[in-house]
Amino acid sequence: MIDKQIVCKNCEEKFDSNYRFCPYCGQKSNDELTLGVLFYNTISNYFSFDARFFKSFIPLMFKPxxxxxxxxxxxxxxxxxxxxxxxxxxxxxxxxxxxxxxxxVERMDKNFKETMHKADVIDSLSVQTSLDSLGGNEAIENIKSKNAIKGVVGKELINVTDSLENSITGKKIEPKTVLGFNKRIVDSLTKAGVKDDRILEAMGMEKEASAFQHKLYRQLLKLYRQRNGxxxxxxxxxxxxxxxxxxxxxxxxxxxxxxxxxxxxxxxxxxxxxxxxxxxxxxxxxxxxxxxxxxxxxxxxxxxxxxxxxxxxxxxxxxxxxxxxxxxxxxxxxxxxxxxxxxxxxxxxxxxxxxxx
Known part of the structure; x- marks a missing residue:
């Protein structure tokens, strides 16, 4: 009796139907695609999760x-x-x-945001307390928000308002510095809608900065704004x-x-x-x-x-x-x-x- 011939689905070679595996490529003769076959092949092919892994584990751990x-x-x-x-x-x-x-990551994100929030509060109180007592806060805020002084923008605007604060309070109010730059300057320029390139210059970036330096300062500004350490x-x-x-x-x-x-x-x-x-x-x-x-x-x-x-x-x-x-x-x-x-x-x-x- 001649055995029936079947064709391997993988290599397309003919062989007797009584073989469970193709004698040419080794694939199972009746290899129906099921979830079990799918996941077994994935694990076996990419991670070789078979008997060789367990045979290798003991020597790997105890026979250097x-x-x-x-x-x-x-x-x-x-x-x-x-x-x-x-x-x-x-x-x-x-x-x-x-x-x-x-x-x-969650702990770092929380600590970074708390640190930045404390810096905001301290910086706000250092100015707010002295200005409120003298009634000059509203005038300064109008200058900052409306840019009432014509032709004065960017860092120059901050210098003008700082001078007004100093004249009202009679003392120098030191701005809070974070991440290596003056945060009050960055905050004020951001609220005034100044372009990022001007803000980067206020942070200390030179006008002739290279592409690398520009990227570095831009990432620093991104970190400060998003506050997601x-x-x-x-x-x-x-x-x-x-x-x-x-x-x-x-x-x-x-x-x-x-x-x-x-x-x-x-x-x-x-x-x-x-x-x-x-x-x-x-x-x-x-x-x-x-x-x-x-x-x-x-x-x-x-x-x-x-x-x-x-x-x-x-x-x-x-x-x-x-x-x-x-x-x-x-x-x-x-x-x-x-x-x-x-x-x-x-x-x-x-x-x-x-x-x-």
């Missing part, structure tokens, strides 16, 4: 450098791919991290995943310089993928623990110290050098990365978040 060695030696189907494990674990970490960042912090946190993806090859480059004759750059990149995956797992566990109870600072310190010990053992196993030289090079790598690369990256990310939030 083992997975990197296995991958370099050619065992690339037995364990999960280094880039895939990094992608999956980083997504999990930043999911948990989003809960912490959300609280900090939380949005700035959120922009910073949103930039961290990209920054980490850039920091990882930099860490691999440091290892390449320290172990120049120990493989190509791709070898060090494999090591870095697995090590950063371990870091994300540790940080995720700390975040989860913090949700359950208030983790003491000593416990946090022990966990952080364990990451250095893990790196040391991974370096020893992967690069196959002596204990002393491995410990020495691990310290150099940690020093360069933690005290030079990460602080510089943090400054760049924070500045970028401010410029583009």
């Amino acid at each position: 450098g083992y997975l990197a060695n296995s991958f370099i030696e050619g065992k690339r189907l037995l364990y999960i791919h280094p880039a895939q494990v990094y992608l999956f674990i980083s997504v999990v970490f930043f999911f948990f991290f989003s809960f912490i960042s959300r609280d900090q 939380g949005a700035l912090v959120q922009a910073f946190y949103d930039s961290i995943p990209l920054a980490m993806f850039i920091l990882l090859p930099i860490f691999a480059l440091i290892l390449k310089l320290l172990f120049y004759n120990r493989g190509s750059f791709s070898h060090h990149l494999v090591f870095s993928f697995y090590f950063f995956s371990f870091l994300f797992i540790v940080f995720s566990l700390l975040i989860i623990a913090d949700f359950i109870w208030d983790v003491p600072a000593l416990v946090d310190a022990i966990f952080m110290l364990s990451t250095f010990f893990y790196l040391f053992m991974a370096v020893k196993r992967f690069y196959k050098q002596g204990w002393v030289i491995s410990f020495f090079k691990t310290n150099i790598a940690a020093f360069l990365f933690l005290l030079l690369v990460i602080p510089l990256a943090a400054v760049i990310v924070a500045f970028g978040a401010f410029m583009f939030y």
